[in-house]
Amino acid sequence: MKTDRMPWQKFYRQQGSRVMIENGKIMGFPGPRNEFYCLETNGKGMAIFLGTEPETKHEDYAKDLITTASKLGIGSIIFLDESISPIVPHTREAYYYYGCGLNTSDDTRLCPLNEDRENGGVCPMVMLHAQNQGIEAIGLEIVVPEYMIGHAYAKNYPYMQRLAHMAHKLSGMPINPSFLDNEVTEYHNRYIAQMMSDIDARAHIAEMEYQFDRAWGRNNTEQHILLSPEIEQFLNELQHPPDC
Template structure:
């Protein structure tokens, strides 16, 4: 069983799905944070959840206890939620949560069935990987798609990756097999900044997700956070000559994603995924 529990069954008009999971494949928490921004829309409504008992090892991912101002304790379990977002431009189904430990097939099967019930015909999955890229350059975006011609149309570098995969890879395959068109977008996060949130990748993924789904998103706060983050990093690097030289080397090695270095960037994501 998938553990999918419905809260309500909305009637949506040709919705597109947008999906991200925390954990594996979410470097710098870039993908999950980008997708979470779409839930700020006033119409966002939680319509289903997935029971964590079916899919998590609670000794690995322990529930968290919180205490409110009155002294009442609450237990917070790992969450995977399905949301409906209705806008004048495009209806959307958002899936946001944590990559599960167990029963991936039933987990994915439950989501596919939910999408079919809601009338989803197109899905965008979002991830982030650690690469040898410089923070001073635009965030590189790599993609795969059910229809490969869409990659060039959306300025995404194609990847022919084979090897270990995460829940997004399994979900992409399952959706494609059910006739749902999928585009998967991955952002590269500089390896020397990957142990923290990376706002530039969040901003880049949010912008691309908005373009791909047709759902407008106010990115003002993301842009401001990205600029502040980069300014802070630049100030710190000025005091570290060795790191400054290394970043300059990355800049010199980098070329346009349309240039000869494109395949090397694809190899970065492949090494990252194989090593996880």
């Protein structure tokens, strides 16, 4: 993907707002607490979106995002979605890549172990609508619980930080170091302390991980997703992380 080296702009979504475009900048998406980064574009641009789960439905959110990107003339997108819910079915795999044009709306790989596609994640929806608009797109979904609940908070943070920086390095764009610091602190305060003290919740997560491992082991051999060498290398590092 080619990127235009343009200044980062940081915006915050506002409660109840719809997509707003002012002077070629994306100013807001639905949701009470979401924030994202975007690039200004001159018609040849690329954008990277970084955000947490929106309150609006994934389908509507994805349509809004891609429609807006299309209006701005953005030809390439990297969508980095951080799922912070402690009860998600895909904690083991943790990272998924979707190449535009390689997945379809009825592809079961888009939401493993989940009958409700709406809860399968924003990334699949973004990829689908990007394909329909002729926009090149890669989605990277970070699922936090496996790396936050299953490991010591302080010990694991450098690994999470490294992954986030690598994702942005692939796009040729930097990341504000304080952003991840703030997000991880919030994850810890809102979820980790509660989950580690809740035996039933921990057992529920363990069962979901077990079931996911069983299903993903069967499905994994069926995957034939074409990725660039850079993405392949990144994915390989994610699957074989160094000690933190």
